[in-house]
Amino acid sequence: MRASPIDPRDQTSEIDDPEYRVYFWTSSAGSLWSCSEWELAEADIDEVLDWVKAHANGRLHSLWVVLRRPDGVQLVRLRGIDPTAEPSTWPRWAREAKG
Secondary structure (H helix, E strand, O other): OOOOOOOHHHOOOOOOOOEEEEEEEEEEOOOEEEEEEEEEOOOOHHHHHHHHHHHOOOOEEEEEEEEEEOOEEEEEEEEOOOOOOOHHHOOHHHHHHHO
């Protein structure tokens, strides 16, 4: 982790009511994955994390913030990984955990 002080005057906008996407991952036959996708709105992060915990049922998950832009939807990862993605694209902590 890297932490550094910032100047909050560089901010140009904010989103007060973000939307989230949650992907629940289930593995079958070792390397075959299926995914259940959900979009959550009108909730703060604590409510979202509680919802994820209540619905994970032991499955891996990834949690993202949704940014709707004129050219499409952009996701910002908050936690978890996409196990179907190339491991070189995973965050460093996930690559290290995989071994």
